[in-house]
Amino acid sequence: MTHLELTHIHKSFGASVAVEDFNLTVKQGEFVSFLGPSGCGKTTTLRMVAGFELPTSGNVTLNGKDLTYVPPNKRNVGMVFQSYALFPNMTVAQNVGYGLKIAGKSKNEIEERVREMLSLIQMDKFYSRYPYQLSGGQQQRVALARALAIQPELLLLDEPLSALDAKIRFELRQEIRRIQQKLGITTIYVTHDQEEALSLSDRIVVMSQGKIEQVGNPFEIYNFPQTRFVAKFVGSLNTVTATVVDPAKGIASFDGINLEIAQGLNGKNKGEEVTIAIRPERFNFLAEQRKENVFDCTIENITFLGSVVRVQMKIGNSIFNMDTFNRPSLKLPNIGGKEQVTCSNKAVLVLAG
């Protein structure tokens, strides 16, 4: 059941291209995230769905209806802004009820719906407060309620949590997901925070430089990145360019060091260059005797990240990260010391691009 469809969307501002050949279909009730670095065109795409930008070419279709040229105030699409954008001159209730007032609903109906929305976001008590009397997190909840009050067919959120501090961000994230599932509303969520995208979404669209890099559910995106960009951006994959040594046995080498790859190198030729990726948590210090994928390394740096310790090391001439759990029994090497690390041949990924 296709709900929202974006076909061959292009957008350029003068000479610079912001979005290029963007194709996506979103199902009814699906939660889709746009994930990518700053300036990759997430906001621009979202604004084209909301109607604030006109695509240079391509079409936006919602429920089979072509929206491309429909003005934004006729779209019935709810939007939540990074900066909350509550109307400062209106109370919480007036803000939430504004869309209904515009639609010409009766006073009673507005009142009822506003109460309903406020209890949905658990802010009943803030009915007649002004935005300046609310914290950032509360303001963003109200903004969410305001967008939902008009019962939009689609909910768009542009980095709604990035102006908030970490703890509130986490809480509100759960809240957004809960409300979205309760209402079953189709949602597009823009973020540059991979954790947010991974924990919230049904599907993730990873973007870079105006183009889609990969579309998939969080599991696929995290575990099977298709391009070097996705691998780098989602998680902190180690990537290295290697040369195919033996396609049949799945052996490649970098800096003169051989690597065994369980998934093999089918379809590659000897001497061809491939991009290899290894997750930092898949490395281990060498404990028992092993033959394959044992590397000599020099420890460059050690960082504590709370429950995880990140060890930066040099294998050959390439820098790799290794993450290990921070157990009290953990024996850390000295910086500058020589160690041996290993990783399973199943942990070595071959990327497409």
Added chain:
Amino acid sequence: MSQMFATRQRKLWREYPLWNWVGLFPFFIFIVFFLVFPSLRLFTGAFTNQEGGLTLDNLKVFENPNVLKAYIMSLQVSAITAFVGGFFGFLVAYSITQGGAPRWMRNVISTFSGLAANFGGVPLAFSFIATIGQTGIITAMLKKACFNLENYGALAQFLASGGVNVSDITNVCPLNPYTYGFSLYSLSGLVLAYTYFQFPLMILTITPALEGLKKEWYEASTNLGATPAKYWRDVALPVLMPSILGASLLLFGNAFGAYATARALTGGSIPLVSIYIGQQIRGDVLGNPNEGYALAFGMVAIMTLTIVAYSLLQRRATRWMKS
């Protein structure tokens, strides 16, 4: 020794924080002498007679039709220029902040607003005399744009058929303001001249507020279905209202008290309260110096009323703001 004194002093300050105000005394003394005393003098002068007894007789000056006329004229000039200058200034400020005016235009206008708001007084009057006075450059140009109705046969015939005596209007100069009763030395002239410093003042005061209008508010309201007109009614105007009120007060007061421009423009012949008071200072035209005080007192009273009205409106308009 001085160490001990300093310690004692600090202790004193800590126990009696009001002592800190002592540091502001030089300023307050200056203010008392040169602002408070003169104001009190006006006030007492307005309500005492020449022998020093308390009286309300001085207020009889407001029964003088010339005085009343001057007050009405002053109020008219202030209200009209505040409105015209304010409206025009608002539109210009909107154009340069939100309307996407070219960058050079924005720069020139904002620079000139700073200058023109300071170009007041006597030189401004001279400029308007030289430009749009009877022999001014622009007047001369506008006077040249004339035509003879006789050369426009069809129109002349049409008018003649309507009973107009065509031979009366052989030389029509539709652009010449003087044919419409304009005079630089009257209300219309004052309005034209005052607007020169009023509208840049509006631009200067309202621009920061306009720049504070967030693009997202417009987008959010549009997203909720509002048209641009509804956005203005429901969001932009209410948000701008405190600044608009403040600017209006500033413009009104600015014109109400203006003296130099009017004086130099009309040589003191136009009946404005400020001009009247000037004459009163120079030599008592009213014959009773205390009536001069009453006259001045009336001006202060009007400004006070304006400010009270302003603050009441402002309180309503700023309910949603952090105090």
Added chain:
Amino acid sequence: MDEIMSRKRTSFFTIFWGILALLYFFLPIYGTLDFSLRMERGILGFKAYKIIFADPRFWEGFRYSVTMAVITIIVSAAIFVPTIYWMYLKVPQARPIMEIITILPFVIPGIILVFGLIRTFSRPPLQLTTSTFKTDILMIAGYVIISMPYMFRAVDVGMRSIDVRTLTEAAQSLGSNWFHVLADVIIPNLRLAILGGSLICFATVMGELILADFLVRPALGPYMVRLGLTKAYEPAALAIISYSLTWFSLGLLQFFSSRSERQKQQVITT
């Protein structure tokens, strides 16, 4: 719909109002300039300017006004810088009352202020009009009051942008006393703000008419009015000279502030 799509697109009305504003700004200045150059029939020339510059009363007025302006600036800085500094440091709760007091000259019409000043100080017990020197003191006091809104706001904004308390505490911890803190730390950091207030002060005093007129002192303002009553072309030339002066003072301010802005930027980038 197009309007909704791109609000930033330059519309017809934007250009219309912009052009109208520019015309309003420039036509009178152009008219004045043109008029001032036409004193001699049929040719453009500087005769009107020559006459003014040859008039000893012009120079007298100019000298007097410049002197008054400079003294006003010094007095006003001497009053406001320490007062505002003290306010920031010791009595921040005095701010609202200070703001109200200093805005008063904006609210009370100038003519009323002068009326009150003259009537108060032209008879005992506070008589100040007995000699020209005393009258000049009264003039200065009046000028300080009239330019108070500008000076206060300029210094206030300047103080706000530097962290007065921390700077003072830092200097004191290094052993400075009050006077040295003010002279060595605060004032150098306030240079631009004081300059800004001073230049507006200067422009105000140079153009001021009422005080000098009614106290019968030979300032530029009364000279201009008298010239306006009797001459046709010279006043236009005088207006141009006066505009240039205002222009020059505000231009100077612009120059200094953009230079200090650039210096800050350089400090940041290097």
